[in-house]
Amino acid sequence: MIRKLATLFSVLAVVAIISGVSTAEDKKENKYTTKKFMQAVKTGGLHTKVIKGEASEAETKLFAAYVKALPTNKPPKGSAESWKKLTGALAKATENHLAGKEGSAEALAKAMNCKACHTPHKVYPPKK
Ligand code: HEC
Structure with a gap:
């Protein structure tokens, strides 16, 4: 259970990083x-x-x-x-x-x- 949660969190972290990157890109949009x-x-x-x-x-x-x-x-x-x-x-x-x-x-x-x-x-x- 703990391990599953840990996996889930790391997936969420990756998603957060990716979406963070894309919003940064949007802001840069000219x-x-x-x-x-x-x-x-x-x-x-x-x-x-x-x-x-x-x-x-x-x-x-x-x-x-x-x-x-x-x-x-x-x-x-x-x-x-x-x-x-x-x-x-x-x-x-x-x-x-x-x-x-x-x-x-x-x-x-x-x-x-x-x-x-x-x-x-x-x-x-x-x-x-
Ligand atoms: C300093 C450079 C520069 C000057 C000065 C300039 N243009 Fe442009 N123009 C461009 C570039 C580069 C493009 C192509 C833009 C693209 O496709 O992203 C373009 C594209 C265009 C387009 C097509 C836009 C579209 O929707 O694809 C029109 C219309 C246009 N210019 C009109 C003019 C007119 C009228 C003048 C003069 C009064 C003028 N331009 C002066 C650089 C310039």
Whole structure:
């Protein structure tokens, strides 16, 4: 009986460890994926509003959060080096724009160039 209980407890312990691991994974799940960012860009023109200075505070925050997460998101293709460069330039341009630096709107529009980033990093047709 004692031995059976001990076995049961060790099974429970393993289950607890496994479920503990999976909840940790869930928490790590990224709210700001590249896909979600792109959908906001495409359907809401999020970046255009930010560039033109027409974004609400919530929209500005959302844009900044997407931009900040971008370098840590893995692109479906292309080198890590190129991704780091493009997303880094976008982060810098966003920072300058939010700080109200001169010429920052043009710089941000350039850093948001769709094709310049899609050609090296987006898979056509997109993977589901
Ligand atoms: C810094 C890089 C970068 C820039 C700039 C960029 N994109 Fe993307 N975009 C990506 C990547 C990477 C993907 C592929 C995401 C995936 O499949 O996970 C993508 C995918 C997309 C998708 C498909 C999303 C889906 O649901 O699969 C759309 C639409 C899109 N981009 C629109 C745009 C538009 C419009 C612009 C310009 C205004 C733009 N993107 C600028 C990197 C970028």
